[in-house]
Amino acid sequence: MSGRGEPTGLERVVDRRGLREFLALTDRVYVGEPRFVPPLRQHVRRWWRDGVPMYLLRDRPGGEVVGRTTLHTDAGFDAKRGRRCQLFGLTEFTASGARPLLAAITRAARVAGDRDTVFGPVALLPNETGGVITSGYADRGFIDSAYNPAYYVTAYESYGFQRRFESDTWICPVAGKEPPPAAAPPDGDLRLHRGDIRRLDDQLELLREMLNASFEQLGYYTAISAEDLRRQTDGLTYLLDESLLLYLTRAGRPIAFVLCIPDISEFVIRVRGDLGPLSQLRLLATRRRYRREAILLIKGVVPAEQGRGHQRLLADELHRNLRAGGYTTLRSTYVGRDNPASAAQFRAMGGRPLHGYTFYEKAL
Numbered sequence: 409m410s411g412r413g414e415p416t417g418l419e420r421v422v423d424r425r426g427l428r429e430f431l432a433l434t435d436r437v438y439v440g441e442p443r444f445v446p447p448l449r450q451h452v453r454r455w456w457r458d459g460v461p462m463y464l465l466r467d468r469p470g471g472e473v474v475g476r477t478t479l480h481t482d483a484g485f486d487a488k489r490g491r492r493c494q495l496f497g498l499t500e501f502t503a504s505g506a507r508p509l510l511a512a513i514t515r516a517a518r519v520a521g522d523r524d525t526v527f528g529p530v531a532l533l534p535n536e537t538g539g540v541i542t543s544g545y546a547d548r549g550f551i552d553s554a555y556n557p558a559y560y561v562t563a564y565e566s567y568g569f570q571r572r573f574e575s576d577t578w579i580c581p582v583a584g585k586e587p588p589p590a591a592a593p594p595d596g597d598l599r600l601h602r603g604d605i606r607r608l609d610d611q612l613e614l615l616r617e618m619l620n621a622s623f624e625q626l627g628y629y630t631a632i633s634a635e636d637l638r639r640q641t642d643g644l645t646y647l648l649d650e651s652l653l654l655y656l657t658r659a660g661r662p663i664a665f666v667l668c669i670p671d672i673s674e675f676v677i678r679v680r681g682d683l684g685p686l687s688q689l690r691l692l693a694t695r696r697r698y699r700r701e702a703i704l705l706i707k708g709v710v711p712a713e714q715g716r717g718h719q720r721l722l723a724d725e726l727h728r729n730l731r732a733g734g735y736t737t738l739r740s741t742y743v744g745r746d747n748p749a750s751a752a753q754f755r756a757m758g759g760r761p762l763h764g765y766t767f768y769e770k771a772l
Contacts, residue, residue, distance in 0.1 A: 417512040418463035418477075427456055429464060430498075433476050435680065437500050437557075443548035444555045445673045446681030447498065447531065454639070460532065462498070465509045474505025478531070479516055481523075484630040485533060494520065494772075496528035497538055500556075506563035514567075518772055526770045527572070534573065534628040534767055536636075539742065540564065543764035544577075550673040550703055550739050553577055554765065569768035573628050575742035578751070580759030582702075582730045582738055598718075600725060603653030612641055614655065614662045615706075622708030626744070628767070647672065647695075651729040652702060654722050664709040664718035666726055671701040671739060702730060704740040707750075723753050 421430050431449055438444040455478075456462055465475035477499040486492050494517035501509045517523040530538035539554045542561050549555025565571075603611060616637045623629040652668035672691065675698060679687045691698075704726075709718050730738060738757070742765040743750045754760075 417508070417515065418465055418479075421456065421462040421464060426464060427453065427462070429473050430456075430462055430476050431681075433464075433473050433500050437502060441557075442677065443545075445549045445551055445553075445676050447537075448676070448683050449681045450683055451639075451642075452498065455532065463512075465501070465505055465512060467504065475499075475501035475509030475512075477509065477513055477529075479513065480532060482533060482630065485527075488627070488630050489525075489527070491524040492522055493525050493527040494523040495530055495532070496526065497531035499529040501560075501563070503559055506559065507567060510563060510567045510569070514770060514772070523772060525772060526569075528768060530767070533630055535623065535626075535630060535632070539575075539765050539767055541577075541763040542571075542574075542766055544762050547579070547762055548673065548677075549763075550577075550671055551669075551676060552703065552705055553739075553741050553763070555763075564768045567770070569770045571766040572769045573744060573767050575744045575765040576751070576761035577742050577763045577765055578740040578754040578759045579762040580738045580740070580754050580757040582727070582735045582757075597659045598721075599657050600721070601655050601657065602729075603648055603650035605648060605650060608648065611653065611655070612637060615653075615665050615667060618655070618662050618665050618710055619706060619708055621710040625711070649699065649702075649733060651733060652726065654725055654729075656718055656722065658713070662710075663713040664707075664722060666704065666707040666719075666722045668702045668704045668726065668730075668738070670695070670698050671703045671737075672698045673703075674698070699733060700735060701737040701739065702735050704738060706741070719750075719753065723756075727757065 419426070421427055431452060434444070434446050461479050463477055463479060464473050466472060467474045478497045480495050480497070481493065482495060485495065494513070496513050499509070514526055517526045528538065529540065530536070537552050540556055540560055541549075541554050545558055613634065616632055616634065620631045624631070647669050649668070649670055655665035656663050675691055676683065683691070707719060707722070738759075739762065740754060743754075
């Protein structure tokens, strides 16, 4: 990731006071809103320390903050999209700050002189997190997914941004149709594995290899490095329910996977995104309270093995484990509307789309 010089109209976050203002904006935008799950403050602070350029927009010099954003670029994403993208993310704004902030983001890309388009919101890439919900505002958000007021959609689209990679998140009842009894995999070379906290680093590396192979064909996806994965799964050991991490191997070679975690979104809302050491201790002490709902973060099958029923086998095993664990609800991060096979598995569980979902792009 890389940034660029300070754009006109935006104030670069250069110290901890500015970072506190950056983090505090969501407390005002979402005041009294119990459905917004803030990004983890530890992640935002780490990105700032790593040099991700973060900006504030004020209503006047020295005045109140009415908008925030990151401005960064990524060579891998540029290569995937075939254009030079000005990325923006962690983007929040008041109703009065919407147009000035989007104008400032667009102006920054034009001033840079080497960008073709503006794309976001992403944090820091679309295969990590980001996006805007376009429907389903009555339903709360959840970890690794977006939630925003309806006026965000109006703001982006009235300023000339176009929807890209339209998707839906999903919600499924776990106590619906019972899956068939567990059976041996139909292929004798197949073996089903589950998570093991003692071997989690090794298992996550297997998942990374499958993830990169499975998603390479998607227009928004850029390969995740081992360091990227380490950052994204930081703290997973105290969240993981081993029965919800499943993968298949054929003759020892990993070919398909699914990763779910218990949904601690309500806890994150309560602590305002501050999952520091004290909050982690509180979560550990009460974590059984958060073993009623789960989030499906990611699933995939390597290209050579697609279309052979591997995800169906994993989905049935996951459903059994959710029921056995006492879970009542499964939410899924966004699934592209051009990927009906993934959506079909949720429909088979009695699920429904939860939030309409999109990214936005504006040509320069």
